[in-house]
Amino acid sequence: xxxEQARQNMVExxxxxxxxxxxxxxxxxxxxxxxxxVPKGYAKLAxxxxxxxxxxxxxxxxxxxxxxxxxxxxxxxxxKVLEIGTGSGYMAALLGARSDHVYTVEIEPELAARARENxxxxxxxxxxxxxxxxxxxxxxxxxxxxxxxxxxxxDIPQALLDxxxxxxxxxxxxxxxPLMQARLVTCVSEGxxxxxxxxxxxxxxxxxxxxxxxxxx
Numbered sequence: 001x002x003x004e005q006a007r008q009n010m011v012e013x014x015x016x017x018x019x020x021x022x023x024x025x026x027x028x029x030x031x032x033x034x035x036x037x038v039p040k041g042y043a044k045l046a047x048x049x050x051x052x053x054x055x056x057x058x059x060x061x062x063x064x065x066x067x068x069x070x071x072x073x074x075x076x077x078x079x080k081v082l083e084i085g086t087g088s089g090y091m092a093a094l095l096g097a098r099s100d101h102v103y104t105v106e107i108e109p110e111l112a113a114r115a116r117e118n119x120x121x122x123x124x125x126x127x128x129x130x131x132x133x134x135x136x137x138x139x140x141x142x143x144x145x146x147x148x149x150x151x152x153x154x155d156i157p158q159a160l161l162d163x164x165x166x167x168x169x170x171x172x173x174x175x176x177x178p179l180m181q182a183r184l185v186t187c188v189s190e191g192x193x194x195x196x197x198x199x200x201x202x203x204x205x206x207x208x209x210x211x212x213x214x215x216x217x
Contacts, residue, residue: 089115
């Protein structure tokens, strides 16, 4: 398998056709090696438009969704980012390449350890993996310019909105299958938020979701 050709095909045939036209995002996906973040045995699927299982009920988002998220967030190098749900660490690596620092919260110790190894190999020194309950965000480093949820929720927890800076953006997939929307929420002033639905999609819920609007990650 020609990995570089497969990577190029992923960008040109899958991601660009999903209206991801931000050249910085496309270049980033050509630079950070997705195959280094997939579990053993899944290397041939690293560039496929499919969710890759990570164990413990977790899965990587598809390449096109990762790219759409990055484009929608319009990250700046000064941004402090919070990611809820680390998974393999790939999305955190992408976020870190375009921001100042990423704090990524993972509830499953085995996944957190594996993500740390992946990110260290990638030399992503500005990404910090922490184990914890993502329902509360990560107040120790709040407020954030950007918050990203890696799984769907029925409602966005207020605790996460409260950790956004004024002008900050939160991106989440909201709703219940099969009707979900990728939603971008902006904090326009203290305690006031504006939301826009970007596109329809469907992804698994954040793990250990006990009830509508409440989750543990």
